[in-house]
Amino acid sequence: MTAEVLDIQDLDGVGPVTANKLREAGYDSISSLAIAPIRELVEKAGLETSVAHKISKAARETIQTDFVTAKQLWERRKTLLRLSFGSSNLNTLLGGGLETQAITEFVGEFGAGKSQISMKLSIQTQLSAAEGGLEGKVLFIDTEGTFAAQRVFQMAQASGQDADKILDGIIYSRVYNSDHQILTVDHAFKICKEENIKLLVVDSILSHFRGEYIGRESLSERQQRLNSHLHKLLRIAQALNLAVVVTNQVQANPQAFFGDPMRPAGGNIMAHASTHRIMLKKSSQGLRVAKVIDSPYLPESETYFRITEKGVEDAVPRNKRDE
Ligand SMILES: Nc1ncnc2c1ncn2[C@@H]1O[C@H](COP(=O)(O)OP(=O)(O)O)[C@@H](O)[C@H]1O
Numbered sequence: 001m002t003a004e005v006l007d008i009q010d011l012d013g014v015g016p017v018t019a020n021k022l023r024e025a026g027y028d029s030i031s032s033l034a035i036a037p038i039r040e041l042v043e044k045a046g047l048e049t050s051v052a053h054k055i056s057k058a059a060r061e062t063i064q065t066d067f068v069t070a071k072q073l074w075e076r077r078k079t080l081l082r083l084s085f086g087s088s089n090l091n092t093l094l095g096g097g098l099e100t101q102a103i104t105e106f107v108g109e110f111g112a113g114k115s116q117i118s119m120k121l122s123i124q125t126q127l128s129a130a131e132g133g134l135e136g137k138v139l140f141i142d143t144e145g146t147f148a149a150q151r152v153f154q155m156a157q158a159s160g161q162d163a164d165k166i167l168d169g170i171i172y173s174r175v176y177n178s179d180h181q182i183l184t185v186d187h188a189f190k191i192c193k194e195e196n197i198k199l200l201v202v203d204s205i206l207s208h209f210r211g212e213y214i215g216r217e218s219l220s221e222r223q224q225r226l227n228s229h230l231h232k233l234l235r236i237a238q239a240l241n242l243a244v245v246v247t248n249q250v251q252a253n254p255q256a257f258f259g260d261p262m263r264p265a266g267g268n269i270m271a272h273a274s275t276h277r278i279m280l281k282k283s284s285q286g287l288r289v290a291k292v293i294d295s296p297y298l299p300e301s302e303t304y305f306r307i308t309e310k311g312v313e314d315a316v317p318r319n320k321r322d323e
């Protein structure tokens with residue numbers, strides 16, 4: 001791709017001053033400019049709208065991504081990679097493993113296993129393709145301070161992997177508020193590309209947003225910022241063929257007369273941005289249930305797993321054994 005060998009300064013309308021502004025705002029490649037919304041180029045790099053339009057157009061022309069046929073979409077889908085969970089139950093539930101070029105959301109109450117799955121996937125990503133891995137590194141964005149290096153070490157060691165090497169392959173960022181979180185993702189494209197990141201985790205996606213925006217008046221502003229944040233994540237996933245995992249909490253749904261009174265937080269914005277949504281629940285006998293609650297092509301099925309020393313493993317509930 002020509003865009004990879006060109007510098008942003010080679011684009012029409014980008015002189016040294018503008019190039020500096022763009023780099024400082026985190027846009028350091030032509031592809032990062034091509035996928036950025038105009039409004040963002042204006043706000044973050046302080047460009048005139050007309051200049052932003054011109055640069056965006058030049059960047060998109062360079063990588064020629066504007067129109068694609070369904071055939072091209074299908075071709076792109078064929079490049080999609082799948083990451084093994086290290087549990088065949090979870091792999092089957094997700095249609096053969098966690099997909100790249102998509103956002104997979106794990107939803108559940110406190111202790112459901114969202115962070116454990118995220119940490120396990122951070123190990124799996126680094127394995128060879130023969131072992132179901134993606135042979136890449138991980139960018140782990142932690143908003144709650146619950147990432148535990150010692151737990152990753154334990155999982156890797158118990159699974160017979162080189163635990164020190166695994167820890168070296170996880171690039172960790174603790175973020176302290178929603179601005180910090182947004183900024184971190186704005187700058188993630190470069191590091192993802194340079195470090196061959198194949199899994200980007202945000203654990204959890206909404207905690208800062210929910211804590212900072214209280215009351216109805218601020219809700220639409222919150223949703224707008226969240227929307228742009230999520231789309232940035234999706235564009236990184238698609239542009240770099242990597243997997244994105246976000247975790248989310250549940251909240252009570254006062255309108256639920258039937259079915260589950262708990263639903264994922266974040267409303268429609270969250271629902272639309274996630275490609276696949278998986279609900280995790282604690283079950284009896286120390287088991288956990290994972291259920292597909294929303295996906296464009298996965299059936300609404302469920303499966304069982306267990307959290308163990310190794311991370312996550314298949315489980316069968318007692319009443320379903322020997323069926
Ligand atoms: N080494 C371990 N062996 C078995 N289970 C563990 C281990 N470490 C954590 N767990 C289980 O994982 C649970 C926490 O899951 P976690 O992923 O942190 O939840 P959350 O969904 O809130 O992120 C604990 O309650 C415990 O049951």
Ligand SMILES: [Mg+2]
Nearest residue numbers: 114115146203
């Ligand atoms: Mg957690």
